[in-house]
Amino acid sequence: MAIFDKFQKLAVVREELERHHGRFLNIVMEDIRSATEAVIDGKPVILAGTNNYLGLTFNDACIQASCQAVKKEGTGTTGSRMANGTLSGHVALEQELSDFLDRKKTIVFSTGYVANLAILSTLVGPGEVILLDGDCHASIYDGCKLGGAEVIRFRHNNPADLEKRLQRLAERKTNILIVVEGIYSMMGDRAPLAEIVVLKKKYGVNLIVDEAHSLGVLGENGRGLAEEAKVEEDVDFVIGTFSKSLGAIGGFCSSNHPELDLVRYASRPYVFTASSASSAIASTRAALQVIRSQPELRTQLWDNARNLHRRLQDLGYKVGSEPSPIIAIRYDNIDEAYAIWNGLLERSIYVNMVLPPATPDGGVLLRCSLSAAHSPQQVEKIADAFASLSKNQD
Template identity: 50%
Template sequence: MGLMDRFKAQRELHAAVKTCGADPFGVKMDQILSATEALIEGRPTILCGSNNYLGFTFDADCIEAAKQTLDECGTGTTGSRIANGSYHDHKALEQDLADFYGKQHCMVFTTGYQANLGAISTLAGPNDFLIIDADSHASIYDACKLGSATVIRFKHNDPADLDRRLGRLANEPGNKIVVVEGIYSMLGDHAPLKEFVAVSKKHNAYILVDEAHSMGVMGATGQGVVEHDGVLDQVDFITGTFSKSMGAIGGFLVSNMEDFDLLRVACRPYMFTASLPPATVASVRKSLAKLRANPGLMAKLWANVDTLYDGVEAAGFSVGKQKGPVVAVHINDPALAARAWHALLQNGVYVNLALPPATPSGTALLRCSVSAAHSTEQLQHVVAILARIGRELGILGTPAHAVAAE
């Protein structure tokens, strides 16, 4: 058997999806025009499938901070956080994040993926238990594989199911850590955190919340669902990323845990990779400062969410149940979803295509996402194009309804 023969299923799936006329997993952005536009195959295209929730990728102050640091500190650290890779700004960003969350400690990682990989695999030891939401991001599943704890999965966003599964572990002596996300990246729904915290406390379990898609998006000051649900002080660990609302790349872990700094010399995904380039750290510090100075940025994002979510729903599409910056359009037939995705691209609209079995819904998804940097006109245009393509491909079954909505 050849090395690549194991990937027969992936080969067949990828070949099938490419019959729509393009490769949804191989899109090339020829030129980035702004936080919301790029040139793709020569066409100006509205980016409606990024995670650029606050539009910070092209913020003038963030770019200036990065440029200045690039000149002062060079292009990269060429070393790990525990060797030559901790500069002044890495430590300052950790302090900024600890302040932002009102926690004592923070570790900054090179990616959000590594933050989850490192935090989860290191915190739970061989005699401990990780109890994870069934729809968890790949970084959480991979952390479970990297670590040595016993892993139990509970039904997505279901506190009663978590309660039942923790109950079965009542006589087990090991520590229990419940792992949930704030906003889930595919369907855009958010966790009932108040209930999850109550269930976790009832069973003396720790709780870790990944706010990757909810930081800078939910809560009065942008802390995420922990703030929205008023449970920040009861959550043991928060992880997050700088590659969504912060507009760059990197990840973090904050906590009040005693002896937190021991993690710095125990956590392999922190220790054995080069640290973030200083210019990236500078731009993230600026993004966070701008969010803290002006939480009103989120109001523009949510106004845009109304335009896209309400527009797509009114057009007659089946969308995710909870309104938020991730607007998931459900299409039962994956081949049809791929054709719709390609038609959108040809009409200057980029969204993400997600296919089963990688989708929690079991259906294909056109995953649209909203940025504060979108104009209302851009999002109205996206809705109009989606509705037209939906009708042309027969996804929208009731033309009268769809026409009226448009």
């Protein structure tokens, strides 16, 4: 068997996609003009699928901070956090995140993916157990796989199913770590965090909340779902990313456990990768200041999310019952979904199309994400494009 033979099935699927849905495989952002506009196939489009919730990728202060950092400290760190890759900016950002989240310790990682890989593969190991929500992100699954802990899924957003599994483990007398997300990336729904915290306390286990899609989006101060649900003290570890509301790239873990720093020495994904470039760290620091000082961005984001959700619901699209900055429409097959996705692109609107197995239940999703940077007129244009295609909806 040749080395690539095992990819034959994948090659067949890819060829099929190329033949019937080729445009989907070949999206290139030829020019990015703002947080909400790009050029695809030579045509300007409105971006409605970027996770750029607060629109900070083009924020003046963030760009200025990033430019200054690159001029002062160069294009990359060329080293691990454990060697030459910890610059004063990394340390400052860790302190600023701790202050923002009101936690004792923070570790900054090179990406959000690496943050999950590092924490989940290190905090628990052989003989210990991870209980994760079935709809958790691939980075959480991959982190679990990299570590040696026993990994058990519970049904998505189902505290009763979680409790059943906690009961089965009650005799085990070992460390158990529950992992959930603030807002789930595909469907935009939130974890029932207050109920999960009740179980965490009842069974004396640990809890991680990945606030990748909820940081800057939920809570009075933008600290995420734990703040909104008023359970911050009961969440042991907060994971987050800089690549969504903070508009850069990188990730972090914050905790009140003073021993969190030990992870730096035990975690291979922390040690054996280069640290984030100063430009990303500097823009993230500036973005964090914006999140703290401009709560009106969250208000704008939610106005946009509610408006689009209402319009799509009125048009008969199968959207989730609660408004969210992530609005997903589920289709049973790719032909249906592609017709709408391509129709939207023809009407100068870009949304994500997500295929299984990346979707929760095997369906195909058209996934919109809103931004505070979308003007009300842009949201209307997005909704109008969906409206012009809605004759196909049930």
